[in-house]
Amino acid sequence: MKNALRIPYAFVLMNWAAVVSLYYFLRRGNDIGQDIWTMPFHTHTHSEPPQGEDKPLWTAVRQLN
Amino acid sequence: MAEAIFWISFVTVFYVYCGYPLLLLLWRWMIRKPVYKADWEPFVSVVIAAHNEREHLDAKIRNCLELDYPRDKLEIIVSLDGPTDGTEDVARRYEGKEVTVIHRPVHAGKAAALNRALAAARGEVIVFADARQQINPPAVRELVAALHDPSVGVVSGELILLDGTSQGAGEASDAVGMYWRYEKWIRAMESDIHSVVGATGALYAIRREFFTPLPDHTILDDVLIPMRIVLLGKRVVFEPSARAYDLVACCPEVEFGRKVRTLAGNYQLLTQLPELLFPWRNPVFLQFVSHKVGRLLVPYFLAALFLANCFLLQGFYLVLFGLQVAWYLSAFAGRLALQSRSMNHVAKPFVFGHR
Structure with missing residues (x-):
């Protein structure tokens, strides 16, 4: 059930992202690429595991192969 | 007026997510x-x-x-x-x-x-x-x-x-x-x-x-x-x-x-x-236009669809309004569900297109 609720949430958030992106573009124009990395919501994609632990992506790829 | 806005918005949103893929399916069948x-x-x-x-x-x-x-x-x-x-x-x-x-x-x-x-x-x-x-x-x-x-x-x-x-x-x-x-x-x-x-x-x-x-x-x-x-x-x-x-x-x-x-x-x-x-x-x-520009425009048509529907609350339109309200309530519930999940430190993956 919870998974089913993720679809409308993802849909709404995706469309909200389109609105926010227009706001940033209108504010910065073509120079938007200059500060896109410093936007308040920009974070690293994945948190890193503690030192010594394998990276999750490599583990996942290895398991897949 | 509200009816025209409703249908223009509906057709646009439907085309971007469903009509365009169906058109591609037909197009590919004809020319590959x-x-x-x-x-x-x-x-x-x-x-x-x-x-x-x-x-x-x-x-x-x-x-x-x-x-x-x-x-x-x-x-x-x-x-x-x-x-x-x-x-x-x-x-x-x-x-x-x-x-x-x-x-x-x-x-x-x-x-x-x-x-x-x-x-x-x-x-x-x-x-x-x-x-x-x-x-x-x-x-x-x-x-x-x-x-x-x-x-x-x-x-x-x-x-x-x-x-x-x-x-x-x-x-x-x-x-x-x-x-x-x-x-x-x-x-x-x-x-x-x-x-x-x-x-x-x-x-x-x-x-x-x-x-x-x-x-x-x-x-x-x-x-x-x-x-x-x-x-x-x-x-x-x-x-x-x-x-x-x-x-x-x-x-x-x-x-x-x-x-x-x-x-x-x-x-x-x-x-x-x-x-x-x-x-x-x-x-x-x-x-x-269908794939890239369409995705940029959809949120505004979704808003127009909802607002136009607010002025059309009879019969068939009332059902559609109910469906829209249910959809957005589900989205809100989805957000709450994800929040409670992340509070329990069981973060599940989450993604959507445009990569």
Whole structure:
């Protein structure tokens, strides 16, 4: 059930992202690429595991192969 | 008036998400352009632009050194863009015959890093790869094989999102995988008809002769480069056997940030290549407008659909209004469910298209 609720949430958030992106573009124009990395919501994609632990992506790829 | 706004909005939203894929399905059934692949081995430059990628670069370079391609016909160029976290030290460890490191101490953006890398590249074929994802060993060979077709200028690999949180890792399922598979299905059909509207940034290849330097601060090099090549009359095709692997984002906020960046990049693209909006210049005009521009416009049509429906609360329209309210309430409940889940530290992957 919870998974089913993720679809409308993802849909709404995706469309909200389109609105926010227009706001940033209108504010910065073509120079938007200059500060896109410093936007308040920009974070690293994945948190890193503690030192010594394998990276999750490599583990996942290895398991897949 | 409200009725007209309602139906225009409804038709637009329906077309972007359902009508366009159905049109592609029919179009592909009528016209399917094959790609004439061949086994050839041109000199290839794999280009990796990196800013602060200390955690990923080591694995990425090792991954590239294990590619199934003759060593004497492959170079790896790591173009560093003002790293501050020790990325340079990682790259320098591999510097030598096969790996070239270009270091610029001042952060000038990915586009500038790619321009520097391309100026130094010797390859007839350039393979672009991001620092984070892992690629499968035959990927370069597969990309190059499709580039043998003279009508093809760009070959895009496939990005496979893995659910690293599940017991046995596999391709992400649920809402995540569903959306991403939908997106890839559209790209595959676009490729069969003529061209994909942009490549997968994690892995794509071009013929060197078609590259022209990118404007500074370009956000979507993986759309701008392919679209420039499409305007030259070449195809951008999708090659699913060249694979890059990544993990799905841990939480909606991360994916949201990524998404805003991508969509802002689409607005930037329209200013960089306005001819994409001219049907007589762009051979994939309909695909571009339906796939890229449509996604930018949908939220406004959704808002118009809801507002127009507020003035039409009888009979059939009342049912549709109820469905809309239920949809947005479900979205709100989905947000609450995810919040409670992340509070329990059981973050599930979350993603949606535009990669």
